[in-house]
Amino acid sequence: MNLIELCLLAAIWGASFLFLRIAAPEFGPLALIALRVGIAALVLAPVLRSAPARRQLRAKAWPLLVVGISNSALPFGLFAYSTLYLDAGLDSILNATTPIWTALIAAAWFQASLGRRQVAGLLLGLAGVVLLAWDTLGAGIPGVPLAIAAALLATACYGFAVNYSKRHLAGIQPLVVAFGSQFFAAIVLLPAALPFWPRQAIAASTWMCVAALGVVCTGLAYILYFRLIERVGAAYAASVTFLIPVFGLIWGALFLGEKVTPAMLAGCAVVLLGTALASGKLENLFGGKRKTGPTVEQKLSSEIKINNKSP
Numbered sequence: 001m002n003l004i005e006l007c008l009l010a011a012i013w014g015a016s017f018l019f020l021r022i023a024a025p026e027f028g029p030l031a032l033i034a035l036r037v038g039i040a041a042l043v044l045a046p047v048l049r050s051a052p053a054r055r056q057l058r059a060k061a062w063p064l065l066v067v068g069i070s071n072s073a074l075p076f077g078l079f080a081y082s083t084l085y086l087d088a089g090l091d092s093i094l095n096a097t098t099p100i101w102t103a104l105i106a107a108a109w110f111q112a113s114l115g116r117r118q119v120a121g122l123l124l125g126l127a128g129v130v131l132l133a134w135d136t137l138g139a140g141i142p143g144v145p146l147a148i149a150a151a152l153l154a155t156a157c158y159g160f161a162v163n164y165s166k167r168h169l170a171g172i173q174p175l176v177v178a179f180g181s182q183f184f185a186a187i188v189l190l191p192a193a194l195p196f197w198p199r200q201a202i203a204a205s206t207w208m209c210v211a212a213l214g215v216v217c218t219g220l221a222y223i224l225y226f227r228l229i230e231r232v233g234a235a236y237a238a239s240v241t242f243l244i245p246v247f248g249l250i251w252g253a254l255f256l257g258e259k260v261t262p263a264m265l266a267g268c269a270v271v272l273l274g275t276a277l278a279s280g281k282l283e284n285l286f287g288g289k290r291k292t293g294p295t296v297e298q299k300l301s302s303e304i305k306i307n308n309k310s311p
Contacts (some may be wrong), residue, residue: 014247039214068184071161092248100158121277128270
């Protein structure tokens with residue numbers, strides 16, 4: 001049952017790239033993401049029925065605002081922009097670099113140590129990104145370089161948010177953080193989105209994609225995600241990172257006719273291997289853990305309880 005739910009979560013988050021790819025051209029990135037986070041906040045609002053949850057929301061309003069911007073408003077918007085030029089499958093692969101950025105930012109800003117395998121993972125992940133970018137840039141499509149940069153900046157935002165949350169939101173109910181981040185992201189985005197609100201009529205199918213993004217890919221996905229953590233632990237739930245690109249590629253190929261090239265598959269494999277090394281998932285395959293002080297994996301062992309890594 002847990003494996004089924006993990007695959008369901010990966011399928012949902014993988015589908016978010018499909019919905020972004022369909023809806024972003026009609027709505028524009030700002031309006032689309034303002035709707036997404038606003039709808040998600042409504043879905044998650046029942047958490048405020050608890051008095052302790054309301055107290056935590058008030059007490060941590062400022063950190064929740066920071067997380068709302070860095071974990072939702074900015075990266076969601078950047079990914080929405082990138083889908084104007086990149087395939088859904090490619091975006092889903094680039095999203096998998098989030099743990100690499102998390103480890104790098106933890107080492108650079110939060111004094112977490114990086115072992116040799118983590119460094120190797122960072123370099124390997126970078127090589128995978130270069131391989132993907134080289135294959136995509138070869139098509140010579142205008143806007144693609146900036147779109148790739150936007151996707152990578154989005155994952156860097158996720159990496160910052162994970163580290164910031166670990167330091168400033170420890171002990172807060174995860175669903176309070178989930179609601180608060182979406183609520184504050186909506187507060188920030190709505191005024192900015194109004195001048196860019198679409199003037200043309202929007203197709204009903206596109207509205208359905210928007211609803212799916214807010215209700216299913218954000219609101220309900222958070223609930224499923226934290227339920228998995230409660231039942232089987234953060235380490236198991238974290239493995240969803242490796243499944244999201246699989247579904248992103250499948251949905252893009254099935255519903256959008258996107259091509260899956262050998263270079264894309266190779267780049268995906270390299271990125272995922274680098275991610276596994278950088279996040280410590282392959283540690284036990286290489287003779288156990290080194291005793292050289294706390295690693296990135298140890299310092300961020302509970303990060304998954306606070307933030308998701310999906311667009």
